[in-house]
Amino acid sequence: MTIQTYDDNNVFAKILRGEIPNHTVYEDDKTLAFMDVMPMAKGHVLIIPKCKAVELSQMPSDYIQAVFATAQKVMNAQRKVLQREGILQLQLNHEQAGQSVFHYHVHLIPAHVHELGNHEEITAEHTELAEIAKRLAIEIV
Numbered sequence: 001m002t003i004q005t006y007d008d009n010n011v012f013a014k015i016l017r018g019e020i021p022n023h024t025v026y027e028d029d030k031t032l033a034f035m036d037v038m039p040m041a042k043g044h045v046l047i048i049p050k051c052k053a054v055e056l057s058q059m060p061s062d063y064i065q066a067v068f069a070t071a072q073k074v075m076n077a078q079r080k081v082l083q084r085e086g087i088l089q090l091q092l093n094h095e096q097a098g099q100s101v102f103h104y105h106v107h108l109i110p111a112h113v114h115e116l117g118n119h120e121e122i123t124a125e126h127t128e129l130a131e132i133a134k135r136l137a138i139e140i141v
Contacts, residue, residue, distance in 0.1 A: 002018035004102055006092060012103035016050055023126070023133035025138045026073060033074050035129040038122065041071040041111035043082045043132055045074050052103040055093040067106060074108055077139035081132070084110040 007013070014020045016032065018116040023035040023044055047070050048064040056064065075087050090107040092099040109116065 002133070003058070004054050006054055008100055009058070010103045011101050012046075012048050012105060013049040013052075016048070023129040024137045025068055025077070025133050028066070028070065030063050030065050033070050035124070036107070037124055037126075037129065039109075039124050039132075040107070040116045042128075043078055043084070043110040043136075045078065045108045047071055047074065047108065047138070049104055049107045052101045055099075055104055056091070059104055066072050067104075071106055071108060074136065075139045077136040078110050080139045081135045082110045085136060086112055088113060088116075 011020060014139065015022050015034070017076045022032075024032065025035065026033040030050055031047055033045055036046050047067055049050075049059060049067050051059060051063045051065070053059040075089075077086060078087055086107040086115065088107070088111060090109060091105070094102075100102075
């Protein structure tokens with residue numbers, strides 16, 4: 001079995017290069033957190049490392065640590081802004097598990113598992129995403 005190699009033209013690589021706009025919630029030297037444009041619930045945020053990795057096993061440990069440090073910050077902000085204690089943390093490895101963008105990423109979804117919509121079914125309104133991103137970013141210290 002061969003693990004998929006990284007494709008420099010995946011949508012998240014293009015976002016990191018500034019070729020595709022996003023609604024940034026938080027950014028540091030190793031991570032980027034932004035609103036999912038096809039959210040499974042209101043306030044759905046994606047966190048990606050700024051390194052080339054399809055899955056967890058391909059990431060340097062300092063990037064793994066950075067992704068989860070960013071996830072903590074974003075989750076705290078989601079709870080304040082969205083008044084939602086329950087937040088699903090979801091990470092998929094490869095197509096057989098449901099991964100559709102082959103750049104490592106973590107989903108933070110403020111919802112109960114039974115409330116989830118279908119991913120990649122509906123594109124959110126960009127004005128709403130921008131407003132939520134702005135409110136979340138203010139809460140991240």
